[in-house]
Amino acid sequence: MRSVDSLPAKLWNSLIWLVIGFFLLNLFGLISAVGVNSFATRWLGTWFPAGYTTRWYFSAWDEFQLWDVLLVTMEVVLAVVVLSLLLGVPAAYALARREFSGKKLLTLLFVLPLLVPPITYGIPLATVLYQVHLAGTMTGVILANLVPTVPFVILVMTPFIEQIDPRLESAARVFGANTFKVFAYVLVPLLAPGMLAAGLLVLVRTVAMFELTFLTAGPSSQTLVVALYYSVFAAGVRAGQSVDAMAMIYMATTLIWLFIALRFVDPTQLVTRVKKTS
Amino acid sequence: MAKADHTFGEIRLDRVSRGFDGVMALQDLTLTIRRGEFIALLGPSGCGKSTALNCLAGLLPLTGGSIWLDDRRIDELPPERRGFGMVFQNYALFPHMTVRRNIGFGLAMRGVPRHEADPRIDDAVRMVQLEAHVGKLPGQLSGGQQQRVAIARAIVVQPPLVLMDEPLSNLDARLRLDMRHEIRRIHNELGRSTVYVTHDQDEALSLADRIVVLRDGRVRQIGTPEELYARPAVLDVARFMGYRNVFEGRVEDGGAERAIVVRDGIRLAGTPRGALGSGRASVAIRPEELIPGEDGPGAIPGVVESVEFVGREYAATALTADGLLLHFRSHQRLSLDEPVHLRASPERVLLFAAEEGA
Amino acid sequence: MTSQTALSGSAADRPNLRRRLAAAGWDRITLLVLPAAAFVVLLFIYPFAYGLVLSFQPAAGGLFANYAKFFSDPYLYDTIGTTMWLGLPATLINMALALPIAFQVRHFRWQRILTTILVIPITLGTVLVAEGLLTYLGPQGWLNRTLIELGVIGSPVRLIHNYWGVFLSLVITGFPFVFLLTLSYVTGIDPALPQAAATLGAGPASRFRHIFLPLLVPGLAVAFCLAFVQAFSVFPSAVLLGAPAGPTRVISIAAYQAAFEQYDHSMASAIAMIMGAVQLVVVVAVLGARTLFYRGPMGSGKG
Secondary structure (H helix, E strand, O other): OOOOOOHHHHHHHHHHHHHHHHHHHHHHHHHHHHHHHHOEOOOOOOOOOOOEOOHHHHHHHHHOOHHHHHHHHHHHHHHHHHHHHHHHHHHHHHHHHOOOOOHHHHHHHHHHHHHOOHHHHHHHHHHHHHHOOOOEOHHHHHHHHHHHHHHHHHHHHHHHHHOOOHHHHHHHHHOOOOHHHHHHHHHHHHHHHHHHHHHHHHHHHHHHOOHHHHHHEOHHHOOHHHHHHHHHHOHHHOOHHHHHHHHHHHHHHHHHHHHHHHOOOOOOHHHHOOOOOO | OOOHHHHOOOEEEEEEEEEEOOEEEEEEEEEEEOOOOEEEEEOOOOOOHHHHHHHHHOOOOOOEEEEEEOOEEOOOOOHHHOOOEEEOOOOOOOOOOOHHHHHHHHHHHOOOOHHHHHHHHHHHHHHOOOHHHOOOOHHHOOHHHHHHHHHHHHHOOOOOEEEEEOOOOOOOHHHHHHHHHHHHHHHHHHOOEEEEEEOOHHHHHHHOOEEEEEEOOEEEEEEOHHHHHHOOOOHHHHHHOOOOEEEEEEEEEEOOOOEEEEEOOEEEEEEEOOOOOOEEEEEEEOHHHOEEOOOOOOOEEEEEEEEEEOOOOEEEEEEOOOOOEEEEEEOOOOOOOOEEEEEOOHHHOEEEEOOOOO | OOOOOOOOOOOOOOOOHHHHHHHOOOOOOHHHHHHHHHHHHHHHHHHHHHHHHHHOOOOOOOOOHHHHHHHHOHHHHHHHHHHHHHHHHHHHHHHHHHHHHHHHHOOOOOHHHHHHHHHHHHHHHHHHHHHHHHHHOOOOOHHHHHHHHOOOOOOOOOOOOOHHHHHHHHHHHHHHHHHHHHHHHHHOOOOHHHHHHHHOOOOHHHHHHHHHHHHHHHHHHHHHHHHHHHHHOOOHHHHHOOOOOOOOOOHHHHHHHHHHOOOOHHHHHHHHHHHHHHHHHHHHHHHHHHOOOOOOOOOOOOO
């Protein structure tokens, strides 16, 4: 497809690379601005700060009670990953293996929570959780976060299960394995790579999930991203460097998991949720 | 399940049917499988033979009829509670388990303790001659070896019935003959019943005690290989049993033992299969039964159209005056366009009432 | 031999419930969808229905009092326009950037590295991007300093705590999303098709117009819908980077304030329903327009 490049084509190519470069430059700029500021002693009206220090990290750690927040974040994320796999994988299995009446309707049911933005359904959801006294609790935060992740697991796992030969399960059943044993001895070992990928993607998404946690969390059930929002919201009260130190800690937790996840999945899976057909 | 072995006598299928969305994949299959019997389900693809096997295994729910193991109705049991063994078409070996764990899978599922299971697995491994490979994963084995693992896995649980779904279709021609032999040997050694699905009539004829011929979901004939070979009940079965020459003619003298069929200068005596009536009949002759001979009454004149050497003899075709292409055998080499007079003995010429619209 | 009796009609078969369910595909395996389905119904469908009912039970007034109040108070109904004015241009810009860039990089050697870099802003989320932009776009930030240094502007441009801050944050987090979707559609087109067109004499422009564009339109419509719906529900950056009392008072802020500042859950539900309805209208309009184009496999034959 590569034809001999004419002058307009060359200009067009350069223009596009320029746009990509400009975008990446700004992205890099905004991330490093946070990084540089978090180590700055004083940074006013100059290109770079007057001096560097790590004390903001210690003050942020105490000020925002980050240990507690990190603990809560870990608990929430872990529970969401495990529960969404427990609920999502069996459902994906049924969708991959059976044709039944009402399947289209069920598929729609599972796609909807991924299409409707969290803030739209988050407000009625938070209202219901308040009614049953779950809002503000850890349980409430976990339940709210499961709403998009269960369908996400189903959508990631269904094509993965479809490519496993169904005769393996038939064989297991004929040789005496009931449904539970088919899962334990045959399916789970074969599905492990897919479940690992799906679990990591859920993990990354849940660490960064702001809206649902924000709407349902109380003071003792805030995750890192919500704590960060509140600290930016009340920025005037505390030193900006302290807020940025917290932002760096948040960035680190997210990116570590992102890079682990990228070892197992295609980056586009975070967005498109479907197996690439090409 | 192990206890049931000693009392097991026979499996009865009573009008077993399976339909989906108004299409009948299998209709009214009635069959009794006696202990130790080797049954082949034979038919072209889409005839319902695999459906029948899956219904028997419990992998497909029936939409009608029932299945009985002696006095116990089993068609509503899930597959894991029927206690059968099965060999799948692509073997369906668990890719993440060693050969030994694959073979021991059924015993593990039944909770057989290790000290009991180990010698049984060893026996099965010996029977299929895989002693050197027990520690390997299925992906490291050749097709023939995978086939042996699949068989060992099916027989180690000592099931009352072993089901086989075209087990030889993925092997090359030579290996297929060897494995065919093995399967019959193992069947004889175990003394269990086997139901074997195939589309290859040679396989069915050489392996089975009885053959069930299926087409379009319906049973066309049930009988021993000898019966099917010599006396197919319907034209379909005859075609499947290698009666390659099939043509129509007018019934001239329709007796019960012997009838005469006439067609454009040909006058042929044959054996009616079922009532012919008057009118038209289909004639079926195997190529092996049609040989060149003397001119005279009962001979079919034609000219040689093609000749192929197939080892012991020549497979040839001849074209008759009215454009009929006949397959026949010859011991001598014939040259093209040479006139021949083909003859078959009346016992080997089968006559069927002409099919509607055929 | 074979009887001609009806398939299920004979007396020996009692077509019981299990068989009838099995015929419809419902057996024990199928039941495995039920926990997940029940969960989604309970925590997604039910809250939505509950919110809908609640929105018709206002604190004061008749059945439609909330909706009447929303559409008569400019402080409330203006939020629809404000959100549209942010979401539509941002989505369109992102689409306009994503399509040529996706074409440019579809054969790019380091495509995976590029996509990984672009996944980062999505993963970091809007809160962190907002915090970063506050420093980066501020009057003393690197962007303004560079522009002054280059002589493009004389004094710092105000880019935060107004419309532009929110708009730029929607581009930073929205563009990678649209780009990655578009890239997966573009690479999904069978390369033999444009090659076939080239052998028939179509130049680059004709290939794009007659081959790529018709095949891409359905995917681009979906990408537009997803991106627009995300942009329309902008919340944290509108608060942190914008002017939440004025020019960037988006509809989700109005809903949030009703729920958590005035504790009027009925009104909050009504606003959430309006938000959902507006998104639905745009999505249905775009997807409806999509049916005017070809929809089917993007390869020839292999489906």
